[in-house]
Amino acid sequence: MPSIPEISTVPPKLSDAFRSHPVHLRHECPDLTSLKELPDSYDWTHQHYVIPATNGDSAISESIPVIDLNDPNALQLIGHACKTWGAFQVINHGIPTSLLDQAECTTRHLFSLPVEQKLKASRLPDALTGYGLSRSNSFFSKIMWSEVFTIIGSPLDHFRHLWPEDYTKHWGGRGPIAPPGFQNLIKNEVMEEYEKEMTKSAEKLMWLMLGSLNITKEDIEWADPKGNIPDEFAVLHMNYYPACPNPDRAMGMAAHSDSTILTILHQNNTAGLQVLKKGTGWVAVPTNPGGLVVIVGDLLQILSNGSYISALHRAVVNRDKPRFSLPYFYGPPARAQVSPLPKLVGPSDPPLYRPITWSEFLGIKAKHFNNALSSIRICTSPPNEVVAANGDNNTNSAEVA
Numbered sequence: 001m002p003s004i005p006e007i008s009t010v011p012p013k014l015s016d017a018f019r020s021h022p023v024h025l026r027h028e029c030p031d032l033t034s035l036k037e038l039p040d041s042y043d044w045t046h047q048h049y050v051i052p053a054t055n056g057d058s059a060i061s062e063s064i065p066v067i068d069l070n071d072p073n074a075l076q077l078i079g080h081a082c083k084t085w086g087a088f089q090v091i092n093h094g095i096p097t098s099l100l101d102q103a104e105c106t107t108r109h110l111f112s113l114p115v116e117q118k119l120k121a122s123r124l125p126d127a128l129t130g131y132g133l134s135r136s137n138s139f140f141s142k143i144m145w146s147e148v149f150t151i152i153g154s155p156l157d158h159f160r161h162l163w164p165e166d167y168t169k170h171w172g173g174r175g176p177i178a179p180p181g182f183q184n185l186i187k188n189e190v191m192e193e194y195e196k197e198m199t200k201s202a203e204k205l206m207w208l209m210l211g212s213l214n215i216t217k218e219d220i221e222w223a224d225p226k227g228n229i230p231d232e233f234a235v236l237h238m239n240y241y242p243a244c245p246n247p248d249r250a251m252g253m254a255a256h257s258d259s260t261i262l263t264i265l266h267q268n269n270t271a272g273l274q275v276l277k278k279g280t281g282w283v284a285v286p287t288n289p290g291g292l293v294v295i296v297g298d299l300l301q302i303l304s305n306g307s308y309i310s311a312l313h314r315a316v317v318n319r320d321k322p323r324f325s326l327p328y329f330y331g332p333p334a335r336a337q338v339s340p341l342p343k344l345v346g347p348s349d350p351p352l353y354r355p356i357t358w359s360e361f362l363g364i365k366a367k368h369f370n371n372a373l374s375s376i377r378i379c380t381s382p383p384n385e386v387v388a389a390n391g392d393n394n395t396n397s398a399e400v401a
């Protein structure tokens with residue numbers, strides 16, 4: 001096992017970030033599916049930061065680039081996308097579409113369980129895993145129209161709260177509860193396989209994104225000489241956005257950046273994700289069967305010394321169709337120090353951020369939300385493009401309730 005050269009003393013575990021910043025959501029998880037009208041507590045109409053998407057129904061066709069990983073120019077295209085959008089879609093990523101379908105089916109099935117059943121797997125205020133509202137609800141006065149299930153590591157421990165033992169093991173031939181075509185599936189195995197594939201893809205994508213900046217395996221202190229990342233850390237979310245009686249007034253997931261190195265997101269065939277593009281506004285991300293969305297996270301913005309932007313993004317909801325998304329939040333080992341990479345720093349490019357561990361940054365994010373990056377900035381006059389796009393200047397950031 002290669003050693004990790006820089007070891008931080010506090011906090012030792014990623015989940016400790018949340019122990020010191022428990023999220024007390026004021027509301028129980030209601031059964032959104034049963035609501036015929038939008039309750040006032042879910043009405044975001046008068047929130048000043050809710051701006052319509054520019055390409056909603058209009059003729060604007062601009063959206064995040066779709067990059068074929070088999071394209072010989074993939075490296076350059078990825079670099080350009082990370083600098084201009086902070087997000088892109090990938091095709092030919094090597095993950096079988098059947099696995100994506102099965103993971104989506106498991107997600108659909110999980111959220112269709114009765115509320116009482118789901119609440120048995122509730123996330124505790126100071127914990128990271130389990131069922132509940134998005135943690136980021138604590139920063140807003142209105143509630144998001146979504147339910148979230150968070151998994152770290154093996155899904156088995158989480159799923160056994162939801163499904164009786166036999167259902168945890170098998171869909172198999174048990175009447176209406178087994179979705180057609182999935183008789184031989186074991187839910188845990190699907191999600192485990194999904195996590196495994198996501199880890200492989202995240203590593204591959206990280207090297208491509210960094211490769212585009214001429215960063216190699218030797219430059220990353222927490223990677224071994226072969227480019228493997230011992231003790232890398234990731235969190236898997238299953239997001240559910242029920243069909244909503246008044247989608248124009250509701251918000252599925254409010255604007256935020258992810259604190260990750262990168263996030264890989266699979267969405268079902270219902271659109272809803274939007275990315276903020278500097279100079280353009282909110283731009284919808286179309287669904288792309290078999291494609292995956294890749295989002296630059298805050299830690300990659302730090303590593304790239306602001307050359308890549310962690311995209312502000314949000315999710316809107318639909319009137320008739322439920323939406324599911326599966327973001328895989330990929331980060332470095334909890335103890336690794338993340339700082340602007342020496343190769344990207346020089347007399348004319350001073351480091352913009354101080355070194356930080358993911359767990360420390362998660363703690364800062366849990367407290368300062370969209371102002372987390374600016375709170376660790378060490379340079380007073382950053383390049384313009386960094387300020388405008390990532391929410392540091394608070395233009396599009398969250399209202400602190």
Ligand SMILES: C=C1C[C@]23C[C@H]1CC[C@H]2[C@@]12CCC[C@@](C)(C(=O)O1)[C@H]2[C@@H]3C(=O)O
Pocket residue numbers: 128134135136137150234235256257258259260329362365
């Ligand atoms: C690994 C992660 C990344 C987390 C925390 C933890 C699990 C949940 C993620 C999100 C998901 C929703 C937005 C966000 C801002 C939130 O509140 O919870 C994200 C946050 C972050 O990017 O910091």
Ligand SMILES: O=C(O)CCC(=O)C(=O)O
Pocket residue numbers: 237239253258265267272273274313314315324325327
């Ligand atoms: O559902 C989506 O498309 C976005 C979800 C998201 O951004 C998140 O969970 O962090």
Ligand SMILES: [Fe+2]
Pocket residue numbers: 256257258263313327
């Ligand atoms: Fe996100």
